Amino acid sequence: MIHKLPILIIALAFSFSTFAQDSYLDAKTDDKEKTYLGGKTYEVKTFTQDFKSKKPKNIILLIGDGMGVTHVFSGLTANKGRLFLENCKHIGFSKTQSADNYITDSAAGGTALSTGVRTYNGAIGVNSDTISIKSILEEAEENGLATGLVSTSTITHATPASFIAHQPQRNMYEEIAADFLKTDIDVFIGGGKTHFTERKDGRNLVEELVKKGYRFEEDLDKIKKVKKGKLAALTADGDAGRLTDRGEMLPIATKTAINILSNNKKGFFLMVEGSQIDWGGHASSTIYIVEDMLDFDKTIGKALEFAAKDGETLVLVTADHETGGMAITGGSIKDGTVKAGYPTGGHTAVMVPIFAYGPGAEEFIGIMKNTDIHAKMKKLLLGN
Numbered sequence: 001m002i003h004k005l006p007i008l009i010i011a012l013a014f015s016f017s018t019f020a021q022d023s024y025l026d027a028k029t030d031d032k033e034k035t036y037l038g039g040k041t042y043e044v045k046t047f048t049q050d051f052k053s054k055k056p057k058n059i060i061l062l063i064g065d066g067m068g069v070t071h072v073f074s075g076l077t078a079n080k081g082r083l084f085l086e087n088c089k090h091i092g093f094s095k096t097q098s099a100d101n102y103i104t105d106s107a108a109g110g111t112a113l114s115t116g117v118r119t120y121n122g123a124i125g126v127n128s129d130t131i132s133i134k135s136i137l138e139e140a141e142e143n144g145l146a147t148g149l150v151s152t153s154t155i156t157h158a159t160p161a162s163f164i165a166h167q168p169q170r171n172m173y174e175e176i177a178a179d180f181l182k183t184d185i186d187v188f189i190g191g192g193k194t195h196f197t198e199r200k201d202g203r204n205l206v207e208e209l210v211k212k213g214y215r216f217e218e219d220l221d222k223i224k225k226v227k228k229g230k231l232a233a234l235t236a237d238g239d240a241g242r243l244t245d246r247g248e249m250l251p252i253a254t255k256t257a258i259n260i261l262s263n264n265k266k267g268f269f270l271m272v273e274g275s276q277i278d279w280g281g282h283a284s285s286t287i288y289i290v291e292d293m294l295d296f297d298k299t300i301g302k303a304l305e306f307a308a309k310d311g312e313t314l315v316l317v318t319a320d321h322e323t324g325g326m327a328i329t330g331g332s333i334k335d336g337t338v339k340a341g342y343p344t345g346g347h348t349a350v351m352v353p354i355f356a357y358g359p360g361a362e363e364f365i366g367i368m369k370n371t372d373i374h375a376k377m378k379k380l381l382l383g384n
C-alpha cells in the first residue's frame with residue numbers, strides 16, 4: 001500500500017498542473033449571472049442563396065466551443081429574434097462521442113473534426129495509439145490552398161491545436177506551439193504568446209516565425225491592416241480575454257484572415273473558434289454565454305458576407321460538444337432576456353447542431369458523426 005503513495009502524489013501533481021492554466025474550469029458563478037437582462041442588439045443581414053459553383057473553392061469552418069442548440073437560442077433571444085446564423089438553410093446534427101468516452105473533451109472533439117478520427121479525450125491530432133493523423137488544414141496546405149486559424153483562446157488551446165499540432169496531451173502547450181513551425185500555415189490569430197516566447201527549451205518561436213517570413217503583430221489595429229503575406233498574430237500572453245477586454249477581436253481577426261487567405265487563387269481553409277461559449281457553460285453563466293454567442297454570430301456574419309459575394313465559399317458552423325446542459329427556463333424575445341439553468345459545470349453527451357451555407361451545404365443535413373463532417377469537407381474541398 002505504502003509504495004503506491006508517491007505515484008499517487010505524482011499523479012495528483014500532474015493532473016493539477018494540467019488544469020492550472022484552464023482556470024475557467026473552476027469558475028463559479030452566483031445566481032444573478034444566470035439571467036441575461038438584455039443588452040445591445042445588432043442588425044442582421046439576409047444574404048443571397050445563389051452560388052457560382054456546385055463545389056466550394058474555400059471552406060470557412062466556425063466552431064462554437066460548447067455551443068448546443070440552447071446556446072444558439074439564448075443568442076437569438078438576446079438579439080431579439082434574429083441571428084446571422086439564420087442565413088444557413090441546411091442544418092443537421094453531429095454526434096460528438098470520443099473513442100474512449102461518451103462525453104468528449106475539446107481535444108478529441110477537435111481532432112474528430114480536423115482529422116476524421118475518433119480518439120481519446122485529451123489527444124491533439126493523434127489517434128488512440130498516439131499516431132499523428134494529418135489534419136484537413138495540413139492536407140489543404142499540401143494541395144496548394146492557403147490556410148488559417150483564428151481563436152479567442154490561446155492559439156495553442158485544444159480546438160485550434162487539433163488542426164495543426166500532433167501531441168499526446170492537450171496541456172503540452174509549448175510542444176503544440178513548436179508544431180506551428182513545422183507547417184506553412186499562412187495566418188494565425190489568437191492568444192498564447194508566452195507559449196512561443198517564455199519556454200522551457202529557451203527557443204523564441206516568434207523570432208523563428210519572423211525568420212521564416214511571417215509578419216508578427218500583437219495589436220489589433222495593426223493586425224486588421226494586414227492584407228497579404230504570412231501573418232502570426234498573438235493578441236495576448238494567455239487567452240484573448242473576455243469580450244470587455246478583447247473587444248471586436250474575433251470578427252476583426254476573422255475578416256483579416258479572410259482578406260489574406262482569399263489572395264490564393266487555388267482557395268483556402270480557415271478554422272475560426274468562438275472558444276469562450278464553452279467557458280460560459282463551465283461557469284454556468286448565461287451572461288457569459290450570451291456575450292460570446294453574439295460575438296460569435298457577428299463573426300459568422302463576416303464569413304457569410306464574404307461567402308455571399310464570393311459565391312464559391314462553403315461556411316460551416318458547428319460545435320465540438322455541448323457545455324453545461326444549458327436549459328432556458330424563462331425570458332422574452334421582445335425584451336431580449338434569457339434565464340437559464342445548468343445541471344452540470346462540465347460537458348454533456350448530446351448532439352450539437354451543424355449549419356451550412358454555400359456550395360455543398362446540402363451535404364450537411366440529417367444526423368451524422370462528428371468525423372463525417374471531416375469526410376464531407378475533404379471530399380468537397382480536396383475531391384477525395
Ligand code: MG
Binds near residue numbers: 275
Ligand atoms: Mg476550444
Ligand code: ZN
Binds near residue numbers: 106278282347
Ligand atoms: Zn469545455
